[in-house]
Amino acid sequence: MTDTSTNSSAFDAEKEAGFGDYFALLKPRVMSLVVFTALVGLIVAPVSVHPMVALAAILFIALGGGASGALNMWWDADIDRLMNRTRKRPIPAGKVAEGEAFAIGIALSFMAVVMLFLAANAVAAGLLAFTIFFYVVIYTMWLKRATPQNIVIGGAAGAFPPMIGWAVATGSVSVEAVLMFALTFAWTPPHFWALALFVKNDYAKAHVPMLTVTHGRAATRRHILGYTLALAVVALALGLTSIGGPVYMTVAVVLNAMFIKGAFAISRRDDAACEADQHLVERRFFKLSLAYLFGHFGALLVEATLAPYGLGGW
Template identity: 70%
Template sequence: MSDASINTTGAQTQIGDAGFGDYFALLKPRVMSLVVFTALVGLLAAPVGVHPVIGFAAILFIAVGGGASGALNMWWDADIDRIMKRTKGRPIPAGKITEGEAFAFGMTLSVMSVIMLALASNFVAAGLLAFTIFFYVVIYSMWLKRWTPQNIVIGGAAGAFPPMIGWAVATGGISVESVLMFTLIFMWTPPHFWALCLFMKSDYENAGVPMLTVTHGRRATRTHILVYTILLAPIAVGTAFTSIGGPIYLAVALLLNALFLKGAWDIWRRDEVQAEADKYRTEKKVFALSLFYLFGHFTAILAQSALAPFGIGGW
């Protein structure tokens, strides 16, 4: 069991100071915003319409479920969050909220979100949400993250489920299109996260987390980023020729994948002397591009869906 589950005494200072902002921070709002956006795209891109009230409720409960995952992740990772510069300001290591309170908060929101999504939409969507929470907390956080450098490769599936959940809300099932949206996020996650790891390596070393940069070094990580980006490109571009794609999506995909491939190539060509000389400027640039990459693809899917009823934008 993680030290985070038993080391509670050191985190119980200043608990009375916890406010709404501290509990909201437990939900990992930045990650939750990506969950909401991709789930919304999955819902709106589906070929079946959803009543606005049902759609709003579904997205709300998906967001709550995503936030619950974040709270449970912070509960489990509290011990390493206290060590890493990037995370030591989070509510638990900062002494605002105890680990027990974070666990209770996360579990309550998890159960509530799954039950309410089932009532608002269907059991397929609720089942996918429940599995997503389980996957992120148990498979990724408790098992993979501290055990294998492939943690983010396999664990990335947790962040890839939201568009499938949104699609299931509308259709009650899974399709090729929803699997493609899942695969797009799944394949994007490793190069996105490894680009971050290249200039955050010391954090993971200090915390003893076996990220690829720690176990295999930055040279191997650069190669992995290039390989995964090459594998990602045909999936992203190929989606243009499905029912959720079209000329608009194709144009966006071609541009973004060309830029992402160039960025991955630039990262691969560099050595550590060059990177340290300019303080990992290229790596940080590619990491920022990776954020826009995913947003651009899903925005294009949303645009295609919005234009479809007017007979515009499709093949």
């Protein structure tokens, strides 16, 4: 391809891109999880925050999450073009040029960190900067294509938002913040491995060393069960802290019982059964995993809402 054709393609992409394409570049689904868990971390903290400060902080945390998404799409454009579930993203679809995505990601990263520092404090801004670095450099550029443990270690990037929210309010990190981090961290592997079970061919085609590709589906099913059991311990431990309470523990017990039941069901299946029902059990488990995390953080939010009336907490 000549320089002329390259420039023309970039121009065409820029010309065709609309607001929706740029918004998709920021991975809005992931951003919604970032915003929600960060907001919960901020609200359940023992220090009150002025509503305008809280609103600004959540906005800048969201921008940081969106910046990470844009930089992830910039770096992964080559493999996104190969996978069915990602080929319609703005860059592989030819809507946004790679260089443009990179520029947006860098600009939003800088803006988010600086503005969070000005709106809140250095601890929160530092955690946000590290989160962006970890997701883009450690996970996207290195781990994702280097090891089947990519999603295990890389999951830390998605686990920082509640800790950042807590730091916005308190200017520090505590055991409650660490356990909120640990909840999301331990949830990430079974969540993504469930997805990997029914999109294995996509990862294989793109040469991404997901556990299903390197060790097979049987090993992945065993790993899902092991991490699900460990996740239940973390979830219940969080309920015993100052931000837990009867509402949270009830939700945690029910959701973890359902999650463990689903993980056991997956562990007993084989490839023939999965192919026969088109991975129905795995798809249900993946959907449950989405409700699982929102349910736990939603229960923490309820505890914090009831606390002023003497109804929440222990």
